[in-house]
Each structure stands twice: as C-alpha cells, then as structure tokens.
Amino acid sequence: MSQSERMIDIAGVHKTFVADHGTVTALEPVSITIKEGEFISIVGPSGCGKSTLLRLISGLDQASGGSIKLDVSGRKRPVGFVFQEPVLLPWKTIIDNVRFPLDTSGVSRAQGDKTALDLIKMVGLAGFEKALPRQLSGGMRQRAAIARALSDDPPILLMDEPFSAVDLLTRDNLNDELLRIWQSTGKTILLVTHSVEEAAYLADRVMVMTARPGKLKCIHNVELPRPRGEETKLDPAYHALVAQLRRDLRTPAGEAH
Amino acid sequence: MSQSERMIDIAGVHKTFVADHGTVTALEPVSITIKEGEFISIVGPSGCGKSTLLRLISGLDQASGGSIKLDVSGRKRPVGFVFQEPVLLPWKTIIDNVRFPLDTSGVSRAQGDKTALDLIKMVGLAGFEKALPRQLSGGMRQRAAIARALSDDPPILLMDEPFSAVDLLTRDNLNDELLRIWQSTGKTILLVTHSVEEAAYLADRVMVMTARPGKLKCIHNVELPRPRGEETKLDPAYHALVAQLRRDLRTPAGEAH
Amino acid sequence: ADAADKVVMQIDGAAAPFYAPLYAGVENGIFEKNGIEVEFIYAAAADILTNIAAGNVDFGFPNGDAVVAAAANGLPVKVVHTTYQRGIGALLAKADSGITGYKDLKGKKIAVTSLASPNYLQLQVGLKLAGLSLDDVSVEVVQTGAIVQSLQAGQVDAIVFSELRKYNLEADGTKITMVLSNDFLPSFGNVVVTNAAKLSENPDLVKRFTTAVTQSYEWVIDGHVNEALDIALDKYAPTWPKDQKGILTTAFEQTFVPTVWQSPLTKEKGLGAADFAGWQKNADILAEYKVIDEAPKAEDFVVDPSTIGQ
Amino acid sequence: MSGRFSAAVDYTLALAVLLFAWWFATGPMGLPTYLLPSPLRTWNALVTIALTGELWRHLGFTLQNIVLGLILGCIAGIAIAYVMTRFPKLAVWLDGPLVILQTAPKIALAPLFIVWFGFGVLSKIVLIFSLVFFPVFVGAVAGFRALDPKMKDLSKLLGLSSIQRFRQIELPAAMPEIFVGLKIGAVQALVGAVLAEWMSGKVGLGYLMTFASATYKTPLLFAAVLLTVVLGLLLHVALTILERRLLSWKGAARG
Amino acid sequence: MLLRGIAGLIATLVLWTAIVFIFQVPSFLLPGPMEVLNRLVFLFENAKLLRHIGVTLTEIVAGFVLGTVIGILAGVVFARLPRVERFATPLILLLQTAPKIAIAPLLLLWLGIGPTPKIVLIAIVTFFPVMSGMVTGLRYGEGSFRDLAAVLKLSPWQSFWHIELPSALPAVLAGMAVATTLAMTAAVIGELMGANEGIGYLLSSGQENSDTSVVIGMVLLLSLIGWAFYEIIELIRRRSLGRFQLS
Ligand SMILES: Nc1ncnc2c1ncn2[C@@H]1O[C@H](COP(=O)(O)OP(=O)(O)OP(=O)(O)O)[C@@H](O)[C@H]1O
C-alpha cells in the first residue's frame, strides 16, 4: 500500500475508562490501516467499543495508548460524524441544522440551502424543513443527523448505527444512497451497524469485534462485485459472508472461529 | 370476546399536531381491541405514528379524537413504557434507575435490590450496577431502560423499538427472555420494531402501519405455535409471514397489497 | 417597687457619643429609679416620627425640624422634652477655601442631604439674608453617609449639615469655617417625642420618662462630661475611636453644655422647657419656604415637660 | 393568542386583588395616611405630578438609568461568565474577587460610590451595573456549564471558531439560565436606580421618594413606589415575552 | 476551594492596596487594607464585634433558609400551575421592587421590632432568585423526564424529590448564589430600619462618624460572610455534579 493511499493509520490504539464502579477496558489494542476511499463496516456486540473506536478516530476522545494518523492534510474539517444519538441543535429548524456545517464554513446561504434541501429530500424529510427536532419522530431525527453529516462533504465519514431507528424500506434506500454518494465522492467511510446484512452489503471490509474487553476479532474482505444492488443480495457469496459474520458474532470471545 | 378479556379498547383514535411549519396528521383514526395477555407487534415506516400511538395508549398525550379504554381497574401503575430513547435519570446509577419504579411504589429496598439485580443480569449488564448512564454504551443504556420497565411488573408493557441499538445475539436472547416473562406473567405487550423477523417471532398479531398520514394498514394473525424458539425460525409459516410483512412494508400506502 | 415599664426609644441616626447623657442615665440607674427600662434603637428622623405615630416605638429622639414637618402633615406626635434648645445645623467650609459666610457662596457648589431637609432650608434662608439666591449657587444632594467625605474630597466647596461635624473634620487636621444656622433661623436639635394618644392615656409614664431624661442631662451638666463620654464610648458608640474623646470633650464643654442643652429658658423652667415662640417661628419659616403647606400651632405639638400630667 | 390574553387577565386580576387589599387596609382597617395612604390619595398625588409634567422628568431619568445599567450589566455578565467558563484557570483567580465584590452590600457602599464616581449619572450607572451584573453572571455561568457534552462534541468535530461556537451553540443553549439572571437583574436594576437616587441627586423616582418621605408626603411616596412596581412589572412582562419568543424551541411545559 | 479562596483573597488585597497606593487615595475615601484591619481589631476588642457578627449571621442564616425553602416550594407550584405564577407575579414584584427603606415603618408595624422584620426581609429577597431558578429548571427541563414521571404515576412529592429537584438543581443553586448577595444587602437594610446590634448597626454608627474605615470594614465582613455562603453553595454544586453529572 503506498503512503498516499493510507487514509487512516491505527496502531495499537486502546482505551480504558476509569470510573467509580471500576475500570472498564473499552478497547484493547487495535491496529488497522484504512485506505483512502475504503468502506469499512464494524459489527460487534453491544458495549464492545465500537463507538469508542469512532470517537478516537475523530479525535473527540484521547486514546489511552497507541497512535492514530489521519492523512487529511489541509482539510479544516476532515471527519463527518453521525453520532449514535442524533445530536441536533434543538433551537434550529431541520434545514438550519442540516445547513449548519455549511453555515459555519463560509458557504453562501443560497448554496447552503440548495445542498441542504437536496439532502433533506434524499433522507425523506421533504416537508419538514421548517420543523424543530422535537417535532420529529426518532427515525426522522436520525435521518436529519445523517443529512447534516453529509452536507459539507467530508473526506472521512464516521457513522455510528446511523440507520438503527429507521424502517427496512427506508434503510435499503439510504444504504443505496450512501453507496452512490460514496462511489461518486470517493469518501472513506466507517460504519457501525448491528445488521450483518447491511455490513456485508456496503463494505469493502468488515471488522468484527468482541465484547468485554472490546477487541478486534477478525476482518473479512468482502469480495462482492461493485456496484452493488438487488443482485448482490441474491449472490451466494453475500449470503455466505452474512452467515459467517453471524457465526462470528455468536461465538463468544476467546473461542476459535 | 368477553368484556373482561378486553384489555385495551381503541376506537377511532387519531392525532394531529399543529406546528409552525404546518399541521401534521400523525395518526389517522385507528380502532383495535387488544385482549388481555396478547402480544402485539407494530411495524411501519419511520414517522408513521407508532410512537404516537403508544404515547396515546399510555396517556402521555391526548388524542385529537376517539377513545382509548384500558381495563386495569385498581392498578395504580397500569403501563410500563420503554421509550424510544432510554430516558435514564443521569444522576442515578444503573441499579438505582432500574429500581426506581419499585422505590417509588413502596417496595422495600432489599426486595427492590433483588429484583433489580436479577433484571440487570438478564439484560447483560452485570458488573455495571454502580455505573452512571453516561458511562454506558448506547445499547447498554437501552437495555437498562428495558430492565427498568420490567422491574415493577406492569400488566401492560409498551415498548418502542427496545432492541434497536443492540446486537443480534443480545437481541435474540432478549427476545426469548421477553417471551418467557410474557408467558409466565400474562402481560399484555405492544412492541414497536423495525425488524419484521422480530415482529413475527414474538407476536400474536402484527399491526402494519403506513406513513403520512399514519394509518393502520392491516393486521396479521400469527398462527405460529407457542412456545416459540429456534424451531419457530425454521417454520415455513414463519418465513412466509416475514416475507408478507416485508411486502406490506414495501408497498406504498394506498396501493393494494 | 413595681416592675419597671419597658419602653423603646428610637434615636436619630446611629449610636453616637453625642447621646452620652441618655446612655449615662441608663448606666447610672436614673431611668430605673423612675421606674423605666429603656431600649435604644436607631433610624432616620422621618422613620422615627412615622414609627411614633404608628405606635411602633414609645419615644423618639429626632431633630426638631422633622417634628414640625410631621406635625404639619397631621402625624399625632408631641414634643414632650425640648432637649436641644437650639438647632445645630451649620454651614461648614474648609477655612482655606476663603468662605467665611453665606455672602461668599456665589458660584460655589454646596451639598445638602436632601432637598426636603432642614439644611436645604437653612441654605435658602442664609443665602437670602446674604442677598443671594439658589440661582447663585449649585446645590448637590449627598446622603448623610457621604456628605462629609464630599467636602473633604473637595467635590463641594461647602456643606450645610450638623455643626458637630466640625469636630470630626478638624480632628483630621482641616481648619473649618462654620456659620451656625440657628443664628438666623431658630430651630431645635434632638427633642423627645411621643405619640399624642400615649401622652393622654399614660401621662405618668411620659412624665417619668422626661424626668429621667432631665435628670440624666443634669448629671452630665453637673461636671460629669468625662464619665458620660467614657460610658458612651465604652458601651454605646463602639465604633468611635477612643482618641476622639478629646474632641468630644471640647464639643460637650464648649457647645452642648453651655448653649445647646441649656438656655435662658431652661435656667428658669428646667431642662427640656418648651420655647413655644421659637417653635412657632420655626414652623412659620418652614411654611414660608414651602417645606410644609401650613404652619402648625406650636401649642398643638409641643408640650412643656413641667405641665405633663397636670 | 388566547394564552397571552389570559395572562393579561391574570395580571389584571392579581392587581385588582392587591388594590382591594390596599383599599381594605386603608379604609375599613383604618391604617392612617402617614403609614399607608389610600389608593385614591395616591392616585391623586400621581395625577398631580403627572399634570405638572414633573413626573415625566423623574420617570424618564430613572428609566434611562435602568436601561443603560441593565444593558451594560448584561453584556458584562455574559461576557465575563463566558470567559470564565472557557478558561477555568482564570476563574480560579477571578472568582474570589468577583464574589467578594458582589456580596459587598451595595447599600452600604452607595454613599461612597458618590464620592468615588461623582454626583453625575456615572455613579448611578455604576451602582445599577454592579447590581445587575452578578445575577446575569451567575445565570450565564450556570448556563454555559450545563452545556450538553454532545453539543461540545459537535462543535469540536465541526472545528467551530470561538465566535461560531459561542453564537451558534453556547449562547442559545445557555439562554434559559441567562433569562433567570436577566429577570432578577431587571428587578435589581430598578432597586439600584432608586437606591442611587435615594443617596444623591435631584431627579428620578428615588429622589421623589426621599423628598416625599422626609416631608411626610406619604401619598407621593407611595405613588413613586407604585410607579417603580409598575415599571418592574412592565420590565418583567417584556422579558417574559422575549423569553417565550427565544425559548419557544424548548416546548416548555407539555402538560 | 481553598486554593480558589486564597487566590481570590490575595488578588483582592493586592488590587485594593494597589489602587490606594497608586492613586494616593486619602483614607476618608478609601482606607487601605491595614487601616481597615486595625479598625476591625479595635472593634473586636472594644465593641464585642463577634456578638454583632453573631446577631447578623443568625438573621442571615434564618432568612436565607426560610427564603430558599419557600422559593423552592413556590417554584414547584408555579412551574406546575402557570396561572398561579401569573397571579402571584405582581405581588412578588411588589415585594422585590418596593424600596425596603420606604416601607420600613410598615414592616415594623406588622412584624414588630426585633429580629423578625430583618429575617423576613432577607427571606423576601432570597426567595425571588431561588424561585426563578426552580421555575426555569422545571419548565425548561428535560421533557422526557416528565414523561417518565407520568408513566410511573409518581406522586407530586415523588416527582419533586426524584426528578424535578435534581434536574432543577443547577438552576436553583445559581439562584441561591445570587440570593447570597441580595441577602447581605437585606441584612444591612434590616438593621438600618431600627436595631441596636448587628453589623448593620455598627456600619451606620461608622457612617454617622464619617468613619470610612468602619464602613469598609463592615462591608468586608458582610462580603466574607456572603462569600462563605457562596462557597458552600459551590461545594454542594460540585458535589452533586461530580456525583451525578447533572449536565
Ligand atoms: N465515558 C465513559 N466512562 C466510562 N465507561 C465508558 C464510557 N464510555 C464508554 N464506556 C464503556 O466502554 C465500553 C464500550 O462502550 P462503547 O460505547 O464504545 O460501546 P459500543 O460498542 O458502541 O456499544 P453499543 O453497540 O451498545 O453502542 C462500555 O463497556 C462502556 O461501559
């Protein structure tokens, strides 16, 4: 892998939380190199450190050890983040929330509105531009947060269970939209999900983690052809991978797989 | 159906929100009678009024019209509610949060602790009794909220996407635990989910809703034998139902199905 | 003897050694001898009179001008002991300012405590007698707590306030020129006041109280200034520095004893005697200068202590 | 609309009850005028000075000081609160002096303010400012501190500049608490304005009060007190309306 | 807390000394720290300073506690019943804005001389910020907690104790911090209305003698008392935040 291709370089990164009730090792040392334009899915049991890993990559938290390097020289805002909870500004309307990253990076209001409206439409919230977050349903808030993360077109996109609160149909649509955006913009995407189907359908590689202490169990290369679509879901290789992932997740940590 | 069997009687209930950005019909008139001890799953696209319906049943919101009757004479606290977001009290530890319904209904501390510990163990949070909510992962918080809703053993249990943030394995376990509790206590349960498999696996009846305006599209009786378990998932009838539900959800509102 | 009557006396301003005779009277058992147990509390003059009228307190010790104004506004108050036979208001200026009297005030800045205060009235009369008017000077209003400092700091050229402040100022080494207001405008300093109803219902108590006041002042006048000041400084005016005793002794011996507490009238009729003519003149001038709407009759609100209970 | 209407009804009703109690105390209960003048006498006193035009001079002066002091106190309170929450190290040094300065009873210092800052408007504004500052400051500190950590994550992630973060996230999020401070500050501004004029000056409602009190013009005194209270009520209502407008996103009190 | 305290105190003293020194301020305008300290020592020896402090402190504590309790309770009632709040607002504003000095004789008439009117006055000024904090804490608090309380059918007392008070705590504590400063002022006003002991009494006695050192000394004492109150409130705040992370 050439130097320039390495987008995210994670070496021996680990994280321990100290709390009153004891010390929690959220993440045992993890090492992985992610190439530019790669799509990585992360699956693993609840509490295994998936969110922690994304927060470390984004720089929101400091690792207890190891190093993380992002090759995003010159970008003021290298990562977009879809948090596990929507985190919308409650005093701003949906369109203002979605346009917020643009507003704060000097994009003109007109241009911002255009981009924001397109994204709002894409996530199926047309008609709710002027609504306040508390007037939306849980899934609608989550979609608004996705639109916001996409609005200023960051080179790296970290998504923490972005589709957990939306229904199947919407989820499928959003998956395909995400693939389309990814393919046309060449973003590097890390996506945490509990759906092994989604993980396999979208990713170039799937990271499987185990719980307590959180640990990278294995990485699967997804050899399914691109572009993916309905026919992917009929591909036996896809089903084999999904079954394999499911087995990985069912095997408790420590046991061979 | 005899009078005493009718646990929840919903007749022509509808709900409209008036907001700055316009009027939103969250729920068109819905009528359904739910028997005591019935397990109902609700599926439907994001924003179709599922949460709204549960809030109306619980009495948290007032319907714009129609009537809701609960046959829970004499019960001070007829409904348990797992909200779409965990809603844990941030200043209480997990065990205190889980024990909270018991503490506030006069159950002794010792008895409360016992019940709470059992539930915490059941949802896989053993070891985190003394942790504060902010020290848990998203899925762990959700499970704590489930434990809380079960702690004081309400006759009616409303669950709004309770398992959306947990992984497959945990989800399967929790599904089976829920069935076990349901069968041994005879609760009436309404569960909102985006997983059609989960809906079919758990329920006696599945309500399918359509979006904007939110509307009850159809109700499927689930004729799978009880008790359910691994063999249920191999039952062709189960798969047929899952496929049917999926089709229902994919068909836009208004079209025949 | 019967248990002593408990009374509350509200004194103008704050605890100060100037009230030494009252404090000494308590400490020497003079009040007790008259069957009275007195508690002193403090407030502004106007509040004292309102409290007297309302029956909140039994006796008050405000300045005379405040009583006239109160009487003019129909408050049921009675002066039962004209303790200070003259007013102690005065024009004070730094000696090096060149001001020697009201005639020098043209174009100067003068502070008074309120446009409703007697010292504002004194300023007006003083200016008028000197052939000037308010238009010739600029008047600033500064509360009691800061008026002396404003003169010290040179923010004003003169103040019309209490002559007692001369001693404070001179203690700081500033030479002071003083013009007593009483010289051209008769008034009265602190006087004992009670409620009209109380006086008619319980003249005996009032009589005993004024007797105790008279006896207390007599004791001081009879050569006990030193002892009285010690009592006041030790027990009653705690914030006063001990080294001010010298100035205070001077003030008592040169001013209070000879000219404030005693007058030709008191030689004849005893301490606290009512100078009805003086009171009437005071009221008439207040009315003339529109401080009050109409001058009350002196006989209506002033009582000579010797006539109480008869 | 109906909400605002019923609010007006409630205020009016409350004022009517107060008025009745007042009337009752002075009429049937027989409190004398020098303690509490009857509503009618007070009204007459008010009308008298209103007709001579004197009232407007006093009212205008006091109002001007209140508004000025309030605005300055708010700006300083919010700004310093922000700086102190952003730089906790600074707070270690500033907290003590600030609290000591603030807990110092202004009424005792007010006479000295006059000697320190002169007879003019300055000493009055300083006094009002010193009274308004603290409530706003404390409210703002509470607001800035209570910022949801998720919001902090968001602003960090978007690499917002300090100004952007303040304008777009911290200030709006802290608004509820700032409004607590503002409402107390408004009352304090009023108290301060009256106190300042009470201590020195020849104009203003506070001056009117000293004058009336020293000359036993109790009806005039209570007319001035009444005006102050009405001013306070108006300020309060104005702030409440502003609060509703600015905080409508909170969707207060669903039940 | 100790560090903050010492740092703050030193900074104040240094600033004060610097102002007096640099501008050559005469002591009748602003005496230096040493001069004030001397006067305090003098008062301690001659004027039973401790007794006066004790009197004022008792009034402040009593008034502050009373005002806080009533403020919290009223806050709960007002937040639940906005109509009651609107109805009470004019009366509350009347109590807050009416110059206390102007209504002093009425207070004495109704409450007598002695400590009661002083305590009531302190309670009145304490009440308002605490109540405002409570109302805001409740009204703009997390709506989902209200849902939880409704589903659990908590009694008013339970939802107050378990949900409303903890979530309103930051705002209430802020209100209490503001109240400390107001309480100090009210204590002085109370003692100016008619007293023969207490810090305010010594203060007015100092004013009578144009003794700026005494005035500043008494102000300083009250500041320190206020500061102690403030630090106690801060302590409660940090304890509760450290434990509960109430953000
Ligand atoms: N701030 C914190 N303090 C203490 N412990 C923490 C904190 N944040 C996370 N943890 C612990 O770290 C572990 C991993 O948490 P993390 O949020 O990364 O899990 P996750 O894989 O995202 O789980 P989920 O799928 O449930 O969201 C958990 O055991 C959690 O309790």
Ligand SMILES: Nc1ncnc2c1ncn2[C@@H]1O[C@H](COP(=O)(O)OP(=O)(O)OP(=O)(O)O)[C@@H](O)[C@H]1O
């Ligand atoms: N407080 C509110 N004010 C205005 N509109 C609201 C409010 N709450 C919900 N709505 C609207 O009502 C509709 C139904 O919302 P609801 O939360 O019931 O959806 P849902 O079926 O639970 O969706 P999801 O699966 O995304 O949680 C949505 O269109 C939403 O915008």
Ligand SMILES: [Mg+2]
């Ligand atoms: Mg997570």
Ligand SMILES: [Mg+2]
């Ligand atoms: Mg929902």
